[in-house]
Amino acid sequence: MAGAFAREIVRNGGMILDATQATKIMIENGKVTGVDTWEGRTLHSKVVISSLDPQTTFLDLIGPKDLPGTFLKESAEAWKYDKWSYYTLHTVTKEMPNYKCDDPWANESLMTVVGFDSTDQIVEHWKHVMKGKLDHKLIGGHVTCESYWDPHLVRKPGGHVSFFQMHAPYDIEGGWEKKNKEVEAAILEKWHKAAPNMKKDNIIMTLGETPEDIAIRFPNMRRGGIKHGDYTPMQLGFNRPNIECSTTKTPIQGLYLCGASTYPGGMVTGGPGYIAANRVAEDMGLKKWWKPTKLMEKYIRTYG
Numbered sequence: 001m002a003g004a005f006a007r008e009i010v011r012n013g014g015m016i017l018d019a020t021q022a023t024k025i026m027i028e029n030g031k032v033t034g035v036d037t038w039e040g041r042t043l044h045s046k047v048v049i050s051s052l053d054p055q056t057t058f059l060d061l062i063g064p065k066d067l068p069g070t071f072l073k074e075s076a077e078a079w080k081y082d083k084w085s086y087y088t089l090h091t092v093t094k095e096m097p098n099y100k101c102d103d104p105w106a107n108e109s110l111m112t113v114v115g116f117d118s119t120d121q122i123v124e125h126w127k128h129v130m131k132g133k134l135d136h137k138l139i140g141g142h143v144t145c146e147s148y149w150d151p152h153l154v155r156k157p158g159g160h161v162s163f164f165q166m167h168a169p170y171d172i173e174g175g176w177e178k179k180n181k182e183v184e185a186a187i188l189e190k191w192h193k194a195a196p197n198m199k200k201d202n203i204i205m206t207l208g209e210t211p212e213d214i215a216i217r218f219p220n221m222r223r224g225g226i227k228h229g230d231y232t233p234m235q236l237g238f239n240r241p242n243i244e245c246s247t248t249k250t251p252i253q254g255l256y257l258c259g260a261s262t263y264p265g266g267m268v269t270g271g272p273g274y275i276a277a278n279r280v281a282e283d284m285g286l287k288k289w290w291k292p293t294k295l296m297e298k299y300i301r302t303y304g
């Protein structure tokens, strides 16, 4: 019930905020002075580092009056969000998935691809996602048995938690409220085909996390976009998130960016945060307490 209510809020353009979420980045005379939080606290600071996308950072948390005109139009308003999202089916089972295949390591692999029989099928599945559809015959995704890698995830010894994840459209034909259970059933059918023990008597519980649920969990992942914004040529490399903020520094003094919408982009790479931390330390004259890794040293020698 709470989930359905939250989805309705997000569908109507609302957001679910937690207590510490920033509702405003404060600016005085072109410089950052701190943030206001949803619970009513004001945190004063001469530096604010935002891991949120340009529209959330500049339009929602700052507002047009404190932004240079061209920057507002060409950089903040022009930001394009991801065209696809993810659907995840979480399962709690008595036994871990036991795959029926020749590969002796399939059960212990970090990631097992299930449901795809050919490259053509992946391409077709992708075309459907782009059109806001999911064809149950075409779907496939990657599976991980998380409790195999981290047994602490299960309190009751012997049980397992796993997930199946696949690309999915945010706006699905028929709506997620209706489609969630149908998609879950289609995934379980494919999973069962690949791992015969993934059936009713083994499965204790399932939970489908739709693209709408991602947007609720992470309000910055708008439309369930896991990279905070599309990978188009104009939003990649030094253009990510835009030419003015290439180095993580923004046109507003003291405001930096450090998230997936910043170069080198999304996924759990730590890249944007690393670049921002270095930039802030250098701008503030701080002694860095971290050392670049060997690969990072090579990168700096090569690209400066």
Ligand SMILES: Cc1cc2nc3c(=O)[nH]c(=O)nc-3n(C[C@H](O)[C@H](O)[C@H](O)COP(=O)(O)OP(=O)(O)OC[C@H]3O[C@@H](n4cnc5c(N)ncnc54)[C@H](O)[C@@H]3O)c2cc1C
Pocket (backbone or CB within 6 Å): 020, 021, 022, 023, 051, 052, 086, 088, 214, 217, 218, 219, 220, 221, 226, 227, 228, 258, 259, 260, 261, 266, 267, 268, 269
């Ligand atoms: C279902 C799913 C599967 C994924 N799978 C993979 C994968 O297999 N491999 C991979 O590399 N990446 C994966 N990703 C992508 C990866 O998680 C993101 O690209 C990455 O988390 C981005 O990191 P970030 O620090 O920039 O932003 P986030 O991780 O999005 O962190 C931003 C934080 O800011 C908080 N926030 C939002 N609004 C405010 C506000 N107003 N004030 C204060 N805080 C706020 C959010 O709650 C969040 O905690 C996946 C993402 C999802 C959702």
